[in-house]
Amino acid sequence: MSETINFKIDGQSVSVPKGTTVMQAAYQMKIKIPHFCWHPGLSVAGVCRFCLVKVEGRPKLEIACNLQASEGMEILTDTPEVKEAHKWALEFHLVNHPLDCPICDQAGECGLQNYYMEVGKYQSQMERPKVLKPKALDVGGDLVLDTERCILCSRCVRFEKEVTKSEALGIFDRGDHAIIGTYPGKKIEHKYTTNLVDICPVGAFTSKDFRFKQRVWFLKDKQSVCPGCSTGCSIDLFAKEQTGTYYRIKPREGESNGYWMCDTGRGMYRHLNIETRQRFHYVSKNGQKIDIDQKESLNQLASKIKEVGPEHVSLLVSAQYTNEEYEAFFDFFVGKLGVKKVYQWREPTEKLNDFDGILLRGDRNSNTHGLMATLKKYGVGNQKIGNEFDIAVSSAAKVVIALVPEIPATFPSLQSNLQTLVSLNFVSFWTVNSEIEKIKGAKHVVPVKGFSEKKGSFTNHFGKLGHLTSPFVSVIEGINCVASTTRKLSEYF
Amino acid sequence: MGNTSDKIKIITKYEGMPNSRSLDTYLSKGGYEGLKKSFSMQPAQIIEEVKASGLRGRGGAGFPTGLKWSFVPQNIQGPKYLICNNDEGEPGTFKDRYIAELSPHMIVEGMIIAAKAIGACKGYIYTRYEFFEEIKWLEAAIQEAYKAGFLGKNILGSGFDFDLDHYTGAGAYICGEETGLISSLEGKKGQPKLKPPFPAVSGYLGRPTVVNNTETFAAVPWIMINGAAAHKAIGTEKSAGTKLFSISGAIKRPGVYELPLGYSFERFLNDDCGGMIEGRSLKACIPGGASAPILTPEELKGLTMDYEAIAAKGSMLGSGAVMIIDDRMSMVELMKVIADFYHHESCGQCTPCREGTGWLANIMGGIYHKEGQKGDVDKLWTVAKAMEGRTICALSDAAAMPTKAITKKFGDELRAFIERGAGA
Numbered sequence: 001m002s003e004t005i006n007f008k009i010d011g012q013s014v015s016v017p018k019g020t021t022v023m024q025a026a027y028q029m030k031i032k033i034p035h036f037c038w039h040p041g042l043s044v045a046g047v048c049r050f051c052l053v054k055v056e057g058r059p060k061l062e063i064a065c066n067l068q069a070s071e072g073m074e075i076l077t078d079t080p081e082v083k084e085a086h087k088w089a090l091e092f093h094l095v096n097h098p099l100d101c102p103i104c105d106q107a108g109e110c111g112l113q114n115y116y117m118e119v120g121k122y123q124s125q126m127e128r129p130k131v132l133k134p135k136a137l138d139v140g141g142d143l144v145l146d147t148e149r150c151i152l153c154s155r156c157v158r159f160e161k162e163v164t165k166s167e168a169l170g171i172f173d174r175g176d177h178a179i180i181g182t183y184p185g186k187k188i189e190h191k192y193t194t195n196l197v198d199i200c201p202v203g204a205f206t207s208k209d210f211r212f213k214q215r216v217w218f219l220k221d222k223q224s225v226c227p228g229c230s231t232g233c234s235i236d237l238f239a240k241e242q243t244g245t246y247y248r249i250k251p252r253e254g255e256s257n258g259y260w261m262c263d264t265g266r267g268m269y270r271h272l273n274i275e276t277r278q279r280f281h282y283v284s285k286n287g288q289k290i291d292i293d294q295k296e297s298l299n300q301l302a303s304k305i306k307e308v309g310p311e312h313v314s315l316l317v318s319a320q321y322t323n324e325e326y327e328a329f330f331d332f333f334v335g336k337l338g339v340k341k342v343y344q345w346r347e348p349t350e351k352l353n354d355f356d357g358i359l360l361r362g363d364r365n366s367n368t369h370g371l372m373a374t375l376k377k378y379g380v381g382n383q384k385i386g387n388e389f390d391i392a393v394s395s396a397a398k399v400v401i402a403l404v405p406e407i408p409a410t411f412p413s414l415q416s417n418l419q420t421l422v423s424l425n426f427v428s429f430w431t432v433n434s435e436i437e438k439i440k441g442a443k444h445v446v447p448v449k450g451f452s453e454k455k456g457s458f459t460n461h462f463g464k465l466g467h468l469t470s471p472f473v474s475v476i477e478g479i480n481c482v483a484s485t486t487r488k489l490s491e492y493f
Numbered sequence: 494m495g496n497t498s499d500k501i502k503i504i505t506k507y508e509g510m511p512n513s514r515s516l517d518t519y520l521s522k523g524g525y526e527g528l529k530k531s532f533s534m535q536p537a538q539i540i541e542e543v544k545a546s547g548l549r550g551r552g553g554a555g556f557p558t559g560l561k562w563s564f565v566p567q568n569i570q571g572p573k574y575l576i577c578n579n580d581e582g583e584p585g586t587f588k589d590r591y592i593a594e595l596s597p598h599m600i601v602e603g604m605i606i607a608a609k610a611i612g613a614c615k616g617y618i619y620t621r622y623e624f625f626e627e628i629k630w631l632e633a634a635i636q637e638a639y640k641a642g643f644l645g646k647n648i649l650g651s652g653f654d655f656d657l658d659h660y661t662g663a664g665a666y667i668c669g670e671e672t673g674l675i676s677s678l679e680g681k682k683g684q685p686k687l688k689p690p691f692p693a694v695s696g697y698l699g700r701p702t703v704v705n706n707t708e709t710f711a712a713v714p715w716i717m718i719n720g721a722a723a724h725k726a727i728g729t730e731k732s733a734g735t736k737l738f739s740i741s742g743a744i745k746r747p748g749v750y751e752l753p754l755g756y757s758f759e760r761f762l763n764d765d766c767g768g769m770i771e772g773r774s775l776k777a778c779i780p781g782g783a784s785a786p787i788l789t790p791e792e793l794k795g796l797t798m799d800y801e802a803i804a805a806k807g808s809m810l811g812s813g814a815v816m817i818i819d820d821r822m823s824m825v826e827l828m829k830v831i832a833d834f835y836h837h838e839s840c841g842q843c844t845p846c847r848e849g850t851g852w853l854a855n856i857m858g859g860i861y862h863k864e865g866q867k868g869d870v871d872k873l874w875t876v877a878k879a880m881e882g883r884t885i886c887a888l889s890d891a892a893a894m895p896t897k898a899i900t901k902k903f904g905d906e907l908r909a910f911i912e913r914g915a916g917a
Contacts, residue, residue, distance in 0.1 A: 045842075047842045048843075049843050049845050049884060050844070052883065061882070061883070066689070085883065088845070088879040091879075092847075092879070093844055093848070096851070125876075127866065128855040128859055129855070151844065152844070154842075171682075174840050175836060175838070175840070175850060175851060176841065176848055178847065
């Protein structure tokens with residue numbers, strides 16, 4: 001058992017395991033100690049000298065990030081002396097900062113700006129020419145680097161060394177002419193580059209993908225789960241609500257992902273925007289596409305199922321929908337109607353057990369575990385994952401209900417799969433994306449909600465639930481998730 | 494004033510002898526006798542002896558040497574390291590190179606004794622690369638010591654093994670800071686490490702390490718031979734022993750002098766060094782290297798050269814680099830040289846130092862180039878104040894302390910220069 005240390009921060013008592021730093025304790029207690037270089041997911045550098053605190057009985061201020069809590073210690077974070085130290089620490093950080101906030105993507109979520117309001121608010125005393133450094137450098141990945149904005153906190157360098165274990169990034173030269181940069185002939189080439197944008201407390205690293213697209217204060221963020229693979233990273237999804245446009249995804253501290261997420265996951269907002277969404281129910285008659293309303297659409301599907309009988313219906317299901325949707329879907333089709341033929345729609349190129357050692361898994365489906373569990377519960381489908389798509393196609397029933405994979409980016413075979421399915425007897429495509437629109441002759445298409453627009457949960461690789469708890473309003477009016485669509489369909493039986 | 498048994502020679506014992514660097518010369522006057530003596534002692538006894546001698550680190554900080562050695566854990570598995578900090582870089586200081594020139598074996602002997610005391614298996618002498626000759630002399634001494642059986646396996650049949658190598662630094666001032674030196678020796682960028690952990694627990698390659706200044710090691714053999722009490726009897730109560738002073742400026746006899754600590758500054762300047770050059774007068778003195786706050790003639794009156802007396806005047810003995818400033822020297826130029834030096838040498842890790850040293854140099858550059866503003870002198874002081882005591886190592890303080898002293902004591906001269914500049 002580890003020893004417990006009792007001490008106080010600003011009069012609040014706290015007990016922590018021995019070895020905990022004052023900064024870690026304050027972070028857990030949500031007591032704000034200003035900092036730039038400290039990050040809960042990285043080693044301690046102790047270089048920004050911002051987190052100075054007063055330890056009762058000791059003469060000098062000390063940095064909270066490298067200060068181990070000891071029994072009976074009393075820490076003060078807002079004495080006049082500490083405040084003065086914080087003010088100066090900030091001023092030093094701004095001496096050579098270009099203050100180009102109006103054209104900086106970080107504006108609105110910048111450590112320098114935020115701390116200026118909290119601990120600064122002084123007239124700058126710097127009246128001499130500033131040190132000029134290279135700007136707008138393409139250093140690889142999703143990254144653009146502005147070394148003039150950089151405050152040399154070294155978070156990025158530590159991330160590279162400690163998390164991705166790559167060595168492209170370093171600090172060159174010394175003193176106030178020190179700059180972050182890549183070694184000659186090297187670029188940052190791993191799959192986690194955008195994390196550098198997140199951990200950069202200022203606007204030194206900006207994202208090529210997000211650059212100059214939107215001011216962050218117009219964006220609303222909601223908690224969600226990344227649907228990009230079976231890890232299920234906790235994320236914040238950012239959209240402009242007025243226009244219903246999604247702009248970016250950032251990781252949120254979570255059990256499955258720690259503090260990070262991969263660049264592939266960052267792109268999981270793209271398919272949600274209206275240009276790539278399936279917007280209408282439609283049927284094809286004589287090669288002509290006819291838009292119909294939901295009632296008519298589901299009525300026609302119900303009639304078709306009744307006409308052929310449940311024994312001639314099969315279900316082709318992708319593992320990119322929520323547990324709640326699977327429950328409603330199988331409860332009706334298998335439980336009520338008695339459909340027996342159920343197949344998993346999987347990407348043939350996926351290597352299920354691949355893992356990059358950090359977060360990204362070969363299973364690019366958000367809910368393989370959830371789907372398998374529901375199939376097992378209803379006693380249908382194959383309990384071993386194989387390429388069932390071909391079997392489903394060759395043993396095609398008269399009616400196939402297909403839950404189309406939501407995210408085309410994780411499903412390279414989507415177009416060819418859809419092409420194959422369109423040639424079959426009668427397939428009802430339930431889909432988030434509009435890939436099916438590129439193929440003529442789909443007999444029945446039902447638009448459904450994307451992961452950002454519904455409540456529900458995914459079961460990740462470890463069997464843990466990730467909750468989609470705070471959905472955005474759907475960018476398309478009047479559409480439902482798979483669960484409500486199923487319930488509405490059931491009304492015709 | 495304690496005992497100032499005049500002109501006792503500990504470090505400069507071999508001064509004036511032909512071939513003073515050779516092993517034979519060194520052996521002829523008791524060389525390696527201290528080593529033999531220490532091999533008859535237990536490691537803890539050696540440490541106690543050094544503690545009792547009152548020897549303090551001669552690099553600048555003046556930390557008690559025996560105490561530093563005692564922080565190294567004794568009974569642990571794995572290697573421990575010993576490093577000689579011969580990266581003499583404090584502006585005004587040129588004493589360590591003199592030891593290498595005079596008696597490199599004294600450094601080697603001191604290191605072997607220290608290695609025995611802390612149980613180190615391997616040592617390095619880290620010298621700045623500008624010391625081309627000294628590097629050769631040190632390497633030659635190491636070779637001679639190996640041949641004579643003072644280094645390597647089973648030294649003098651004692652069963653104790655110790656290997657010693659020389660390492661040439663690249664000349665950065667910051668590599669004279671002990672953890673910066675360790676980083677450099679490890680092949681990394683020469684940047685100080687965050688403390689704790691301290692080197693005695695986790696130093697070179699993460700192992701217990703002691704780093705001492707060259708002069709500190711050189712004092713050890715004498716202590717072994719003559720005993721702690723004899724050493725303690727020299728100098729003052731708290732500043733025991735002798736110290737090398739490297740004195741420069743417009744004086745008749747600049748150079749390196751070995752003096753008992755507590756020696757009179759006036760006597761040193763006027764008798765030993767022959768006083769000021771004709772026609773020059775004493776304007777100020779920097780008593781312990783560029784980072785030591787400047788002292789005015791008023792403050793120098795009655796001053797003795799020991800850690801406590803100089804600290805009482807608000808400055809420090811530092812490395813013992815005494816810089817005499819005469820009436821022809823401009824404080825604007827002096828301040829600019831100091832500001833530029835620290836700006837150039839800041840490693841850039843800690844924000845207050847990285848930005849502060851640059852800011853000081855930036856303001857001083859403005860003043861020097863006649864673009865000075867009215868409030869600049871006060872600003873220099875304010876910025877320097879904010880740089881103090883806030884960083885990993887002492888470089889920030891080293892830049893701040895002289896800046897504060899010069900702007901406070903010679904602010905009027907700077908202000909007058911700014912006003913003239915603005916009018917010109």
